[in-house]
Amino acid sequence: MRTTISRGIFATAVGLVMAWLVLPLRTNAQGVLGPIHVEGGLVTGTPAWTWGVRLYRGIPYAAPPVGNLRWRPPEPAVTWSGVRVADHFSPRCMQIDDIASGNVGAFWDEPGSSAMSEDCLYLNVWTPAKSADEKLPVMFWIHGGNLVFGEGSEAVFDGAMLAKKGVIVVTFNYRLNVFSLLAHPELTAESKHHSSGDYGLLDQLAALRWVKNNIAQFGGDANNITIAGQSAGSRSVAYLMASPLAKGLFQRAIGQSRANFGRLPTLAEAEASGVKFVKAIGAPDLAALRNMPAEDLEASLAKTNPYPGEPNAIVDGWYLPEDVFAIFSSGKQNDVPLLTGSTNDERSSIGSPLSFGADVLRQIRQSPKTAADYHVWANAQFGDQAENFLKSYPANSDAALGKALHDFGRDAVLDTHWTWVQLQSKTGKSKSYLYLFSHVPPVPVTPGVMPPVIGAIHFADLIYVFNNLHMKDSPWTDVDRKVADITSSYWTNFMKSGDPNGPDLPQWSAFDPKDEKLMNLADSPHMEPVPDKAGVAFLSSFEDRLRQAGHAGSGIK
Numbered sequence: 001m002r003t004t005i006s007r008g009i010f011a012t013a014v015g016l017v018m019a020w021l022v023l024p025l026r027t028n029a030q031g032v033l034g035p036i037h038v039e040g041g042l043v044t045g046t047p048a049w050t051w052g053v054r055l056y057r058g059i060p061y062a063a064p065p066v067g068n069l070r071w072r073p074p075e076p077a078v079t080w081s082g083v084r085v086a087d088h089f090s091p092r093c094m095q096i097d098d099i100a101s102g103n104v105g106a107f108w109d110e111p112g113s114s115a116m117s118e119d120c121l122y123l124n125v126w127t128p129a130k131s132a133d134e135k136l137p138v139m140f141w142i143h144g145g146n147l148v149f150g151e152g153s154e155a156v157f158d159g160a161m162l163a164k165k166g167v168i169v170v171t172f173n174y175r176l177n178v179f180s181l182l183a184h185p186e187l188t189a190e191s192k193h194h195s196s197g198d199y200g201l202l203d204q205l206a207a208l209r210w211v212k213n214n215i216a217q218f219g220g221d222a223n224n225i226t227i228a229g230q231s232a233g234s235r236s237v238a239y240l241m242a243s244p245l246a247k248g249l250f251q252r253a254i255g256q257s258r259a260n261f262g263r264l265p266t267l268a269e270a271e272a273s274g275v276k277f278v279k280a281i282g283a284p285d286l287a288a289l290r291n292m293p294a295e296d297l298e299a300s301l302a303k304t305n306p307y308p309g310e311p312n313a314i315v316d317g318w319y320l321p322e323d324v325f326a327i328f329s330s331g332k333q334n335d336v337p338l339l340t341g342s343t344n345d346e347r348s349s350i351g352s353p354l355s356f357g358a359d360v361l362r363q364i365r366q367s368p369k370t371a372a373d374y375h376v377w378a379n380a381q382f383g384d385q386a387e388n389f390l391k392s393y394p395a396n397s398d399a400a401l402g403k404a405l406h407d408f409g410r411d412a413v414l415d416t417h418w419t420w421v422q423l424q425s426k427t428g429k430s431k432s433y434l435y436l437f438s439h440v441p442p443v444p445v446t447p448g449v450m451p452p453v454i455g456a457i458h459f460a461d462l463i464y465v466f467n468n469l470h471m472k473d474s475p476w477t478d479v480d481r482k483v484a485d486i487t488s489s490y491w492t493n494f495m496k497s498g499d500p501n502g503p504d505l506p507q508w509s510a511f512d513p514k515d516e517k518l519m520n521l522a523d524s525p526h527m528e529p530v531p532d533k534a535g536v537a538f539l540s541s542f543e544d545r546l547r548q549a550g551h552a553g554s555g556i557k
Contacts, residue, residue: 129219136553144231345455
């Protein structure tokens with residue numbers, strides 16, 4: 001009798017415990033812990049590394065752009081049966097894997113995937129939502145890499161810490177270099193839009209549409225999406241703001257460390273460059289080109305440059321009907337709140353940040369070495385405007401050369417963001433917020449690396465924006481942790497409301513063309529005037545001259 005009663009009590013207790021354990025799973029099955037339904041089928045994710053955040057890796061947002069889909073706009077993702085376990089990142093898109101250096105290694109050397117493939121159009125979602133009806137703001141992050149390398153699963157882009165601040169983070173891959181930017185008359189002829197090139201940008205658009213259509217299943221607000229990116233990702237943000245195809249797909253924009261308001265290549269110019277490329281690699285026709293192994297096509301880039309100037313968007317008449325500058329100047333952009341800026345030491349980094357001259361900073365790194373060489377260089381690059389350039393960035397002695405080059409490198413990038421907020425303030429109704437990130441990370445100079453890592457270099461702000469100091473074993477201080485918390489709070493506040501301000505944060509005023517102040521994200525963030533307004537104004541006017549003279553891509557030769 002006692003045994004029977006004991007067994008009954010035990011069974012009841014076990015039943016209650018099991019019911020308690022199962023109940024949350026049943027509840028969560030209706031929310032974001034899944035499986036949840038997205039375009040293509042059912043997916044389930046895994047816990048992120050930090051408590052309370054769910055991570056979905058490698059969800060296809062488009063069909064693999066292989067075979068006959070190479071150099072075509074992205075098609076919808078192929079459907080699957082059963083539940084797709086989204087527990088690993090997809091391969092990177094095809095790229096020349098040569099970016100490893102001491103510079104990049106200081107901040108950006110942890111790829112999410114070591115594999116490369118044309119089958120790469122996948123995205124990743126970090127969500128803190130407990131149910132599908134929370135309507136959290138969404139960050140749509142576009143990776144950089146000059147449109148020729150990079151990936152959405154880079155370790156520094158891990159979205160868990162931003163998710164802890166109440167936003168959903170989405171990263172993704174898009175086609176790069178020749179797989180993205182090849183234009184050709186045969187490609188244009190087969191297009192119902194009479195365009196070619198910009199395929200990687202169309203991938204970005206497809207990923208953004210996927211987020212718009214599916215993010216509610218992850219607890220996100222489809223009507224509160226912030227497009228954000230750094231370097232080429234920042235240029236892509238400007239392209240999306242300018243593209244009529246992106247209308248209504250996002251509500252805010254963040255651009256970090258690079259914009260391009262110079263004249264972009266026309267479709268005809270891009271087609272001509274594409275014809276030269278195809279001839280150089282010996283492909284008889286488009287069918288043969290599509291049949292080439294991806295690795296061979298990638299390797300063929302060493303033979304010729306398939307882009308007119310530096311890799312850039314093409315004014316193809318469809319994705320971009322006009323130059324970005326022309327679209328903003330006439331008020332045709334997608335008018336949303338904008339947060340944008342650059343770092344204080346941009347020139348101490350890989351790649352060139354100049355929108356009007358991709359080769360300029362590369363030449364600066366190699367020369368000039370003396371003040372006399374600097375004057376010769378300035379005359380060669382700026383022609384009849386050299387005197388004005390040298391007034392803005394004087395170097396009358398070898399000792400003064402370092403500051404002149406530093407200030408020019410800083411302003412050459414800041415100018416593009418200054419132009420961005422100026423245009424937005426003239427033709428848009430939404431507020432803009434301008435910044436300069438000048439906090440210096442504790443990263444030692446790497447011996448033997450040229451140029452050395454010095455100061456707040458290009459992409460040094462990323463680890464602070466994502467609040468991911470834990471990703472690098474650097475000697476972080478309390479100041480670093482404070483700057484990371486403040487910066488990530490500004491970014492997430494902006495995603496939530498279009499205004500970066502919040503409790504216990506230094507006040508960040510919207511950009512006003514009357515006083516032209518910016519937020520200096522220094523050890524102690526504060527508002528201040530643009531650091532060298534005269535220099536920035538000169539560079540802006542010189543860029544106007546290049547644009548009017550018809551220079552596309554890299555204007556300074």
